[in-house]
Amino acid sequence: MILKEEIMGRTLAEKVWEQHVVRRAEGEPDLLYIDLHLIHEVTSPQAFDGLRLAGRKVRRPDLTIATEDHNVPTLLGPISDPVSKTQVETLRKNAAEFGIRLHPMGDAGQGVVHIIGPQFGLTQPGMTIVCGDSHTSTHGAFGGIAFGIGTSEVEHVLATQTLPAYRPKTMAIEVSGELPAGVTAKDLILAIIAEIGTGGGQGYIVEYRGEAVRKLSMEGRMTVCNMSIEAGARAGMIAPDETTFAYLKGRPHAPEGEAWDQAVEYWTSLRTDDDAVFDKVVHIDASTLTPYVTWGTNPGQGLPLGESVPDPESFADPVARSAAERALEYMGLRAGTPLREIEVDTVFVGSCTNGRIEDLRSAAEILRGRQVTTRTLIVPGSMMVKRQAEEEGLHEVFKAAGAEWREAGCSMCLGMNPDTLKPGERSASTSNRNFEGRQGKGGRTHLVSPQVAAATAVTGRLTAPADL
Amino acid sequence: MEAFTTHTGTAVPLRRSNVDTDQIIPAVWLKQVSRTGFEKGLFAAWREDPTFVLNDPSYEGASILVSGPDFGTGSSREHAVWALQQYGFRVVIAARFGDIFRNNSTKMGLLPVVLPAERVEALQAAVEADPKLEVTVDLGERQVRWAGEVVAFEIDDYTRWRLTEGLDDIGLTLRHADDVAAYENGRQPWLPTTV
Incomplete structure (x- = not known):
């Protein structure tokens, strides 16, 4: 077993990285072993073609798992779009x-790739996990290094189970204090991105630390790590602890018996040493946060819901100013409009960011006994989440409120399936990207937490639960 | 992968920041299972605007894209790289790139060049003043040159070597198959398999 000698002063990221170095040579990137490779239909077909062309096999099919998520319709029935259908059928043939x-x-195990890995217990502390999808950072919530890759790298991992990579720098985001009631993991990560910007994490692995992070549930931690890429960081991670172990215990692929004890002993060592030094440290005070919402077309363009649409002139940096001008034009917003007065056409609760059972519970809590006044899609992140929600009766709450209860998939997060916005339509969405056209050509997206999404569905304009 | 040594061509200035990969190639284009035909989807939404810079005939044939900061943020879709290459771009110059996009580019032989923001602006202004300006991107010397200007850029030796030789990463890694097998023998016994 390659257990490296205990060296003082290493960060969590460094420990996990070192554990996975297959080969290191002067002047070359490290060759890194990959413990788990997640596959979906969109970024894999050309990689499998490449293998066939070169006459190569998949080195470790037993460390690889595939699901259909991006293209799948969330209403029952076959895929009507022939191009989507071909892509899904191609994955089936390749698998x-x-x-x-x-x-x-x-x-029963189908769902968004980043939801099912943790649900099966395949995502564990200290692992390296990749997927041809930038939100692979989600899995770092368990204390591993997980990052998105492109199709060339998908092919590389399929063929070799490794990736050549330079170790990124390390950044600590220290979140002190406690999140106030009604303020969620989603608000925290939106606030972090607004603080450091969409490029702030470029070149770094981020470790989220501090009291407020420790107090998050596993699902909240996944929400935070999920959006690391929106701050530019390819990977985000949180040291494993009792919360992590409790989540994993008993899951289908979690270790059992003696192996569990061995694993927990090792996992417990996966924390940043007290004398370790990060390349960069950012401090956030959780106690001052309130529900966050984005007003622009990149995830860094966010503000507390109590604020107003900013005046582009208020940005000193000319690049930020012109980005704000362009964003307001695209979003159809006027500077000075209170965010709470923005009316939406659609509310979307779902995605790899906020499509887990706790997200659905918190939305249901707000919708219980109320009526939605706008089109509201509730899309569970996986069939397992769907089943659990139905066992808890959440689907009845959503349906009674007038919301649509759908099948599992990526859905309106990126509109590769039929769930899209029409040009000019505006959404409050629990997904991760407010890019131009992300949810459908010409669509306008405001990123919010599930709680704000549900409250917004009731009033038809951006609303915090406390406002109801 | 197409080898990259030195490239001389004309450039097009894209004065926007945070050009995410959803703008470079919208998701609807990702449903294709082939590697070709993505040039039609490049900046598909923006190209509908007749004033968009790629629709300006004076920049026709440009092979170097000079963008605002944070180019290629967002989704990991390598289709963004394919779209740029298939449209005719060999180089993208910006002050900052999304990490995954930058990585994908170097796997495909599209050269991402990081220059200081003020040098990017200077190049954009020079190209706007003269759209036929010849710009040379010299990977061997790690330089961008135009109209007497010489600006150095950084790229690690290994990536530069791989690009100049046009080497396939998988082939390089397979030379170390024994190291991979040895590592696999020492993996922690509790690690999960998907079977």
Whole structure:
């Protein structure tokens, strides 16, 4: 076993990285072993083609798992778009040909790739996890290094189970204090991105630390790590602790018996040493935060819900100013309008950011006994989440409120399936990106927490639960 | 991968920041299962605006894209790189890139060049003043040159070597298959498998 000698003063990221170095040579990137490779239909077809062209096999199909998520319709029935259908069928053929476990549409294990990994217990502390999807950073919530890759790298991992990579620098985001009642993990990460900007994390692995982070549930931690990429960081991570172990225990792929004890002993060592030094440290005071919402077209353009649409002239940096001008034009907003007065056409609760059971519970709590006044889509992140929500009766709450209860998938997060905004339509969305056209060409997106989404569904304009 | 040594061509200034990969190639284009035909989707939404810079005939044939900061943020879609290459770009110059996009580019032979923001602006202004300005991107010397200006850029030796030789990463890694096998023998016994 390659257990490196205990060296003082290492960060969590450094420990996990070192554990996975297959080969290190002067002047070359490290060759890093990959413990788990997640696959979906969008970024894999050309990678499998590459393998076939070169006559290569998948080195470790037993460390690879595939699901269908981006293209799948969330209403029952077959895929009507022939191009989407071909892509999904291509994944099925590739999975069969290369011997990879696949959870297809209709399967009880199907769901958004970043939701099902943790649910199966495949995502564990100290692992390296990759996927041809930038929100792979989600899995870092368990204390591993998890990051998104492109199709060339997908092919590389399929063929070799490794990746050549330079170790990124390390950044600590220290979140002191406690999140006030009604302020969520989503608000925290939106506030962090607004603080450091969409480029602030470029070149870093971020470790989220501090009291407020420790107090988050596993699902809240996943929400935070999920959006690391929106701050530019390819990976975000949180040291494993009792919360992590409690979440994992008993899951289908979690270790059992003696192996569990061994694993927990190792996992407990996965924390940044007291004398370790980060390349950069950012401090956030959780106790001052309130519900956050984005007003622009990148996730860094966010503000507390109590504020107003900013005046581009208020930005000293000319690049930020012109970005704000362009964003207001695209979003159809006027400077000075209170964010609470912005009316929406659609509310979307779901995605790899906020499509887990706790997200659905918190939305249901607000919608219980109330009526939505706008189109509201509730899309569970996986079939397992869907089943659990139905066992808890949450679907009845949503339906009674007039919301639509859908099948699992990525859905309106990126509108590759039929769930899209029409040009000019505006959403309050629990997803992760407010880019131009992200939810449909010409669509306008405000990123919010599930609680704000649910309250907004009731009033038809951006609303915090406390306002109801 | 197409080898990259030195490239001389004309440039097009894209005066926008946070050009995310959803703008470079919208999601609807990602449904294709082939690697070709993505040039039609490049900046598809923006190109509908006749005033968008890529619709300006004076920049026709440009092979160097000079963008505002944070180019290629967001989604990991390598389709963004394919779209830029298939449209005819060999180089993108910006003050900052999204990490995944930058990585994807170097796997495909599209050169991402980081220059200081004020040098990017200077190049944009020079190109706007003369759209036919010849710009040379010299990977061997790690320089961008135009109209007497010489600006150095950084790129690590290994990536530069791989790009100049046009080497396939998988082939390089497979030379170390024994190291991978040795590592696998020492992996922690509790680590999960998907079977």
